[in-house]
Amino acid sequence: MTITGFGAMARRMVQIGREGRAAIIDRASAHLNGLFERITGGAAGDLRSWRWHDHGAEGGTPLARGCLYSHDTGEIANKAIWSFAITSTATDFYLAREIAASLDGELFPVEVSEGIDSSKDNLSANPCALRVDLLVSTSTADATAVRVFNKTTGQLSSPVATSASTAMQSLTIADLPCVGGQTNWLDLVVRCNSGTPTVFFHSVIVSETRALSQPDSQGTTTYSAL
Amino acid sequence: MRPTPIRDAYRAANALYEALWNAPAPMAGTQTYRGHDHTPWGGGGVIHRGGLWSETSITSPLWDHTFTEAGQEIGFYETFVRFRALARYITSPGVPAGSPLRGWLCVRARGESDFSLRYRGVDIAKIEVTGAESRYWIPFSIPTIEAQPRFETPLLSVKCGSFNPEDPPRFELFGITIAETAATVSALNRGGKLLEGIAGRVSDLVESAFASLPDELPNALEWLDAVTLQRLYSFVSALHEGAHDWRAPSAVSQVCRGHDHGGYGGAIVARGRQYTAALGTNPLYQLDLQHLSSSTFYPFDEQDGGSSRTTAGFGMARYLPSAGMTSTGSPPTDPPYITAAIYVRGSDGSGSRDLHFRARRTGTANVSDVTIVAGVSSFEGWLILDKIPCTAETLNEITIEAAIFGGGVGSWVIELWALQVYEEAGAGGQNDHGSRIALGGGVA
Numbered sequence: 186m187t188i189t190g191f192g193a194m195a196r197r198m199v200q201i202g203r204e205g206r207a208a209i210i211d212r213a214s215a216h217l218n219g220l221f222e223r224i225t226g227g228a229a230g231d232l233r234s235w236r237w238h239d240h241g242a243e244g245g246t247p248l249a250r251g252c253l254y255s256h257d258t259g260e261i262a263n264k265a266i267w268s269f270a271i272t273s274t275a276t277d278f279y280l281a282r283e284i285a286a287s288l289d290g291e292l293f294p295v296e297v298s299e300g301i302d303s304s305k306d307n308l309s310a311n312p313c314a315l316r317v318d319l320l321v322s323t324s325t326a327d328a329t330a331v332r333v334f335n336k337t338t339g340q341l342s343s344p345v346a347t348s349a350s351t352a353m354q355s356l357t358i359a360d361l362p363c364v365g366g367q368t369n370w371l372d373l374v375v376r377c378n379s380g381t382p383t384v385f386f387h388s389v390i391v392s393e394t395r396a397l398s399q400p401d402s403q404g405t406t407t408y409s410a411l
Numbered sequence: 412m413r414p415t416p417i418r419d420a421y422r423a424a425n426a427l428y429e430a431l432w433n434a435p436a437p438m439a440g441t442q443t444y445r446g447h448d449h450t451p452w453g454g455g456g457v458i459h460r461g462g463l464w465s466e467t468s469i470t471s472p473l474w475d476h477t478f479t480e481a482g483q484e485i486g487f488y489e490t491f492v493r494f495r496a497l498a499r500y501i502t503s504p505g506v507p508a509g510s511p512l513r514g515w516l517c518v519r520a521r522g523e524s525d526f527s528l529r530y531r532g533v534d535i536a537k538i539e540v541t542g543a544e545s546r547y548w549i550p551f552s553i554p555t556i557e558a559q560p561r562f563e564t565p566l567l568s569v570k571c572g573s574f575n576p577e578d579p580p581r582f583e584l585f586g587i588t589i590a591e592t593a594a595t596v597s598a599l600n601r602g603g604k605l606l607e608g609i610a611g612r613v614s615d616l617v618e619s620a621f622a623s624l625p626d627e628l629p630n631a632l633e634w635l636d637a638v639t640l641q642r643l644y645s646f647v648s649a650l651h652e653g654a655h656d657w658r659a660p661s662a663v664s665q666v667c668r669g670h671d672h673g674g675y676g677g678a679i680v681a682r683g684r685q686y687t688a689a690l691g692t693n694p695l696y697q698l699d700l701q702h703l704s705s706s707t708f709y710p711f712d713e714q715d716g717g718s719s720r721t722t723a724g725f726g727m728a729r730y731l732p733s734a735g736m737t738s739t740g741s742p743p744t745d746p747p748y749i750t751a752a753i754y755v756r757g758s759d760g761s762g763s764r765d766l767h768f769r770a771r772r773t774g775t776a777n778v779s780d781v782t783i784v785a786g787v788s789s790f791e792g793w794l795i796l797d798k799i800p801c802t803a804e805t806l807n808e809i810t811i812e813a814a815i816f817g818g819g820v821g822s823w824v825i826e827l828w829a830l831q832v833y834e835e836a837g838a839g840g841q842n843d844h845g846s847r848i849a850l851g852g853g854v855a
Binding site: 192193194195196209210213214216217219220221222223224225226227233234235236237238239240241242243244245246248249250251252253254255256257258259260261263265266267268269280284285286287288289291292293294295296298299316318320352353355357366368387388390392393394395396399402403404405406407408409411 | 417640
């Protein structure tokens with residue numbers, strides 16, 4: 186008979202028990218069997234009693250899953266397929282609204298992992314966030330700011346800006362707020378204070394990363410130091 | 412040596428330590444057991460890996476189809492190059508056939524008709540007519556096709572209702588995303604749920620520690636003593652915290668950080684799809700080799716010249732490898748490394764040549780294996796580029812290259828239509844585990 190269970194491994198059990206009392210070792214054996222099932226997903230006996238940890242609702246540190254969304258327009262001749270023409274200076278343009286009111290601010294979706302949520306702090310004690318990497322160019326040499334708006338949380342990322350050049354440039358946003366375990370709807374926001382360029386989004390990647398997105402543990406000691 | 416329950420418990424705890432942290436047990440000379448990596452091969456329960464495919468446009472549709480009769484059904488990209496190559500993805504290992512994937516479709520539908528989205532000939536979503544100025548996202552769900560596949564391709568189609576030649580039905584696709592979510596694996600986790608228990612009293616003295624558990628301690632002693640037992644108790648509590656990232660039962664607070672398959676311990680977990688590039692009925696790149704040389708690799712954006720991404724140091728795929736995903740060698744011979752799938756079409760119309768393809772870390776000498784299509788005058792289809800070098804937790808730029816071998820370049824033009832980059836579970840997306848033993852494996 187396989188015993189599984191998660192009784193507390195309390196020192197007082199050892200202190201009060203006489204040598205050889207089965208209850209003390211049974212408690213440890215049961216706990217080990219349970220951990221076997223929880224860690225490995227296998228069965229400690231004939232049938233598995235416990236669901237395995239899944240870094241989500243079943244326990245375990247939330248896992249950053251990397252790329253949630255990407256798009257890419259390939260060679261330069263395709264760049265107009267993902268472009269937006271700014272029509273006035275010093276104005277924030279939310280692309281989804283500009284393209285079609287029916288999009289209701291939803292330019293594209295990302296499925297954020299369970300537990301990856303800005304209500305928690307990441308390993309750097311900042312709110313957990315998504316990372317956005319953009320490959321951008323502009324039709325005129327006007328510095329243009331880009332932000333990402335998360336409609337689901339109602340929050341904007343910090344802005345990043347191109348330099349005053351028409352060359353292709355790589356920009357990174359490191360603080361896009363998110364809510365975990367559900368679809369988050371995102372939009373791109375552009376602004377130019379000096380001109381009215383067309384902005385070309387050659388590539389956009391939205392990612393969960395360990396550094397930015399993973400919530401910090403309540404434990405303070407790494408296993409190797411215990 | 413006498414076998415005793417306490418010695419068995421010591422050994423079990425040591426084994427679980429290795430399976431959890433992917434490190435030798437305390438004071439062990441070598442590691443016997445593989446770190447779990449949530450695959451059937453490495454052990455650990457099935458988990459979902461998030462996004463599988465994403466393809467969008469904003470100014471012009473990915474695909475634009477006008478129907479010609481009532482009740483007509485057409486597959487996505489039918490009559491175009493990417494028919495039956497709408498998307499291609501690897502679902503997570505251990506996810507059985509029939510598990511739900513979450514999809515979103517951005518559409519504009521016009522005309523005096525109605526539309527339905529269909530999967531393998533069955534209606535799965537209704538598409539409302541939007542008018543010329545509107546578009547919107549609709550949700551859909553499709554099942555996984557098989558357990559532990561290499562690649563799956565969804566067979567989606569659109570069907571119109573009535574037909575009015577004065578205002579014919581017209582369907583425009585502006586985006587498609589497909590992902591695994593918690594719902595994909597929720598039916599698998601049979602068994603009891605476990606939640607973090609309530610905090611205990613200080614007097615319970617629940618400790619977390621990884622003191623070594625050598626055979627000599629329980630072997631040498633006739634009677635169990637408190638030290639021998641307490642070492643085990645605190646070890647088990649620490650394992651509990653490390654596995655779950657929550658407080659051990661009856662502990663006042665959590666001591667041990669949870670494993671995260673990264674800097675806080677644990678084997679590499681392959682994250683699956685990490686980049687998608689595709690543009691509907693437009694090729695991403697066209698490499699015209701007519702004025703170039705044979706037996707020489709060229710990047711697919713060669714025609715962009717000095718303005719090309721490759722010249723600027725940017726990749727055709729841009730990717731942030733997971734913790735631990737740093738390869739060795741060019742190409743790497745052992746994991747970890749990444750894999751790409753590309754959809755290409757090439758033709759010359761005469762002659763038989765060998766087409767060579769590879770991936771390069773942009774601006775470096777680090778390249779993947781070469782994939783060869785031998786002795787063809789034309790070719791269209793998916794190819795795998797394997798053993799692409801990678802560097803963990805930094806943005807990797809990847810360039811795709813092609814070359815003609817076995818004769819002159821003639822009038823060869825090769826198009827790249829789709830590109831996916833993967834950390835593939837059970838292949839490149841893992842630690843080099845040698846001969847270590849896997850514990851468990853959560854395949855339902």
